[in-house]
Amino acid sequence: MRYQIERVCRIHFAAPAREHHVQIRLAPWDDESQSLLQIQLSVAPDAGVAACRDGFGNLSHHFAVMGAHRELAFKMRAEVETLRSNPFDFPVIAQARERAWIDEALHQAPRLWDFVLHQGPLTPVLPEQICGHRVPILREDRPLLDQVQEASAWIQSVTPFDPEVELPVAALPGLFDAGRGCAADLAHLLIALMRQWSIPARFVSGYLDASYFDPDDEDPPGTQPREQRLHHWAEVLIPGGGWRGVDPAMGLLADATYMRVAVGRDAGDVQPLRQTCRSDGSVPELEETLAVTPIEPRPE
Amino acid sequence: MGHVVGFTEMLRQFQSGGAGQIQMQRAGQAMAYHEFYQDDFRPRDHYLPMWEHIQTTGQQILGAKARDAHLTLHTEGVTFTVYANDEEGIERVWPFDILPRIITAIEWAQIEAGLKQRIRALNLFLKDLYHGQRILKDGVVPPELIYRGKDFRREIMDITPPHDIYTHISGVDLIRDEDGRYLVLEDNLRTPSGVSYMIENRIVERRILPEFFARYRVRRVEHYPALLLQALRHLSPRGAEDATIVVLTPGIFNSAYFEHTFLAKEMGVELAEGRDLVCKNDKVYLKTTQGLRQVDVVYRRVDDDFLDPLVFRSDSELGVAGIINAWRAGNVALANAPGAGIADDKAVYAYVPDIIRYYLGESPILPSVPTYQMTDHQDRLYVLDNMEKMVIKAVAESGGYGMLMGPSSTTAQRAEFARKIEENPRNYIAQPVIQLSRHICYLDGELESRHLDLRPFSIYGSDIEVVPGGLTRVAMTKGSLVVNSSQGGGSKDTWVLAD
Numbered sequence: 001m002r003y004q005i006e007r008v009c010r011i012h013f014a015a016p017a018r019e020h021h022v023q024i025r026l027a028p029w030d031d032e033s034q035s036l037l038q039i040q041l042s043v044a045p046d047a048g049v050a051a052c053r054d055g056f057g058n059l060s061h062h063f064a065v066m067g068a069h070r071e072l073a074f075k076m077r078a079e080v081e082t083l084r085s086n087p088f089d090f091p092v093i094a095q096a097r098e099r100a101w102i103d104e105a106l107h108q109a110p111r112l113w114d115f116v117l118h119q120g121p122l123t124p125v126l127p128e129q130i131c132g133h134r135v136p137i138l139r140e141d142r143p144l145l146d147q148v149q150e151a152s153a154w155i156q157s158v159t160p161f162d163p164e165v166e167l168p169v170a171a172l173p174g175l176f177d178a179g180r181g182c183a184a185d186l187a188h189l190l191i192a193l194m195r196q197w198s199i200p201a202r203f204v205s206g207y208l209d210a211s212y213f214d215p216d217d218e219d220p221p222g223t224q225p226r227e228q229r230l231h232h233w234a235e236v237l238i239p240g241g242g243w244r245g246v247d248p249a250m251g252l253l254a255d256a257t258y259m260r261v262a263v264g265r266d267a268g269d270v271q272p273l274r275q276t277c278r279s280d281g282s283v284p285e286l287e288e289t290l291a292v293t294p295i296e297p298r299p300e
Numbered sequence: 301m302g303h304v305v306g307f308t309e310m311l312r313q314f315q316s317g318g319a320g321q322i323q324m325q326r327a328g329q330a331m332a333y334h335e336f337y338q339d340d341f342r343p344r345d346h347y348l349p350m351w352e353h354i355q356t357t358g359q360q361i362l363g364a365k366a367r368d369a370h371l372t373l374h375t376e377g378v379t380f381t382v383y384a385n386d387e388e389g390i391e392r393v394w395p396f397d398i399l400p401r402i403i404t405a406i407e408w409a410q411i412e413a414g415l416k417q418r419i420r421a422l423n424l425f426l427k428d429l430y431h432g433q434r435i436l437k438d439g440v441v442p443p444e445l446i447y448r449g450k451d452f453r454r455e456i457m458d459i460t461p462p463h464d465i466y467t468h469i470s471g472v473d474l475i476r477d478e479d480g481r482y483l484v485l486e487d488n489l490r491t492p493s494g495v496s497y498m499i500e501n502r503i504v505e506r507r508i509l510p511e512f513f514a515r516y517r518v519r520r521v522e523h524y525p526a527l528l529l530q531a532l533r534h535l536s537p538r539g540a541e542d543a544t545i546v547v548l549t550p551g552i553f554n555s556a557y558f559e560h561t562f563l564a565k566e567m568g569v570e571l572a573e574g575r576d577l578v579c580k581n582d583k584v585y586l587k588t589t590q591g592l593r594q595v596d597v598v599y600r601r602v603d604d605d606f607l608d609p610l611v612f613r614s615d616s617e618l619g620v621a622g623i624i625n626a627w628r629a630g631n632v633a634l635a636n637a638p639g640a641g642i643a644d645d646k647a648v649y650a651y652v653p654d655i656i657r658y659y660l661g662e663s664p665i666l667p668s669v670p671t672y673q674m675t676d677h678q679d680r681l682y683v684l685d686n687m688e689k690m691v692i693k694a695v696a697e698s699g700g701y702g703m704l705m706g707p708s709s710t711t712a713q714r715a716e717f718a719r720k721i722e723e724n725p726r727n728y729i730a731q732p733v734i735q736l737s738r739h740i741c742y743l744d745g746e747l748e749s750r751h752l753d754l755r756p757f758s759i760y761g762s763d764i765e766v767v768p769g770g771l772t773r774v775a776m777t778k779g780s781l782v783v784n785s786s787q788g789g790g791s792k793d794t795w796v797l798a799d
Binding site: 019021023048050052053054055056062064066106107108110111113114117118274275276 | 433444453582609614628
């Protein structure tokens with residue numbers, strides 16, 4: 001599928017800011033699961049934009065506005081073709097060989113260790129039980145992908161996704177006490193669980209097809225679509241399939257309706273916007289809009 | 301207990317050839333190597349001219365010279381800051397013992413070769429870690445060790461620094477074991493400090509004791525700033541001739557601020573704080589009264605965590621926003637390179653001999669101290685059962701902080717460290733207590749023996765240069781093995797003989 005993505009961000013300052021440095025991760029990945037066909041980035045006030053890849057392979061852009069300004073705006077427009085229409089479309093590895101496959105992947109690419117070893121406030125070591133819920137353990141008699149999907153469903157059942165929650169509840173056990181979480185919360189919990197199983201798992205931020213923001217069947221008639229926003233899910237290294245997106249919030253495996261933007265150990269590595277400036281110290285206001293629009297396939 | 305002999309008593313012992321009459325060591329403990337004495341209590345050959353001079357001049361003159369030295373350091377403002385228990389730093393005059401440590405040319409040749417070998421291997425290691433990671437794939441170093449390391453900076457993966465050099469300035473700590481062998485105690489590859497004190501020690505020594513120098517051919521150390529400047533120029537992306545170089549300091553509250561000002565002054569370059577620099581279009585500029593001036597090389601004395609708020613700690617006000625992007629773009633050189641700290645992680649230290657063999661195909665010239673990894677179950681059990689015989693160190697700390705000196709520790713301190721080890725084994729290593737070598741010091745009118753180590757400084761520019769000398773740090777407390785200045789240690793001038 002082809003999508004056009006338009007992302008606009010405006011930063012307002014109460015008092016003039018200067019030496020304003022901005023680093024953004026908004027551009028979709030370009031790999032075997034999706035092609036980045038084109039990208040344009042504009043900044044006002046005008047600034048030279050440079051791009052680079054961070055340590056996780058994410059494409060980031062940076063620029064600086066040196067003079068005094070009260071508002072800074074940037075707009076990204078990109079076109080992406082997603083290629084993974086069937087997330088199960090990969091050669092199956094015999095269950096008995098799954099662990100060996102993962103060990104070999106770690107051996108060949110030591111960078112994967114980051115996604116096994118990293119623990120922190122967002123992806124902590126999980127106890128055997130959390131608030132009365134027994135944390136799933138890895139069984140050797142079942143295929144890994146089945147167990148990952150069950151773990152994702154377990155997370156949904158104990159901490160339902162609430163699209164109205166904007167800021168991550170993040171740390172356990174607060175997440176369970178709250179009884180609901182945003183997509184990032186659920187993804188972090190799945191990642192923590194996978195790492196407990198010694199399976200590489202990473203945090204993903206990205207865009208979704210606009211239909212995910214449409215009203216549900218339970219919404220009253222005439223309900224407007226929800227505002228589109230950046231979504232978060234997990235990717236788990238699946239034997240034979242490599243990185244596969246698992247979205248506990250939606251209860252889905254990521255397919256061609258998911259567009260990966262940034263990956264990392266947790267949300268801290270994929271921050272869409274980092275900025276520093278000299279100003280009066282007041283917190284700037286941020287205004288963002290996102291529009292993901294399917295593009296009709298071009299005639300053959 | 302350390303060995304204490306009164307000045308007159310020692311003269312008498314020496315003149316009467318009283319070898320063995322003084323109990324030098326606590327019973328049952330390995331005898332520390334003495335730099336000054338031979339086993340028969342006679343000065344070693346290379347100390348004889350100095351000793352003869354001391355005998356001739358006597359205690360009074362030595363005492364007057366020690367006072368002169370202290371006064372000179374005070375007048376010159378040679379100070380350092382000690383921070384303890386989160387209290388405000390206390391500025392102290394640099395503690396200096398007037399009796400120099402002397403290293404023979406033969407001994408130095410081995411030290412120099414060993415340090416060059418080690419630094420070359422550690423640079424290849426860093427380049428590999430931040431690129432292809434061949435050494436991890438080949439199973440020489442466990443990936444877990446690196447990926448759990450606090451100073452492994454995944455943010456700089458695949459960035460290639462100018463000339464593939466990561467550790468432009470190294471201060472590798474050496475000790476001598478009971479047999480007099482030089483061992484590497486630890487590597488300092490981030491922002492090692494102490495070089496200004498090495499030079500000040502020499503300046504004071506020359507001024508106070510010129511007669512000592514008349515009896516020896518001592519190799520120079522005062523040219524260190526010139527060597528450093530040459531190496532920094534070599535890194536300049538716009539060529540050495542046009543290089544603008546700055547020393548980036550965290551500011552006046554840093555304990556090594558004296559050294560930052562000293563080096564900037566001696567090299568004739570600007571001393572800058574983060575707010576004095578600005579990045580624009582992936583280039584670094586110095587703000588001057590004539591406008592912005594492009595900077596080619598930053599000798600940064602700001603830790604990685606604080607270097608760039610866009611990449612590392614976002615709350616840092618000490619660094620320069622955008623400097624990592626400028627470095628990545630090849631428009632500025634950073635010395636030392638960000639990420640170098642993983643190679644001086646004390647848990648990685650145990651693998652350095654293997655790292656040398658892996659990259660250079662050579663045996664290590666300088667041996668390391670045996671090290672127990674707390675991540676290893678058997679090692680951990682052994683150490684927890686024998687804590688009173690061990691030195692336990694936090695892997696990413698320096699300056700003597702986060703360390704347990706087993707023999708002088710209390711039960712409560714050992715219990716506290718045992719808890720910390722169990723909580724985070726990767727964060728600690730343990731080493732058997734090595735009786736650091738000793739040397740005579742002139743303290744309060746007496747000649748007393750104290751333990752010491754040696755930090756030679758190496759500069760990696762067009763080639764690796766090891767400055768002949770270094771900072772000899774002395775544990776000023778009787779019997780103590782802790783030599784760090786921040787823990788009350790003193791210092792000596794270090795003489796490397798030309799022949």
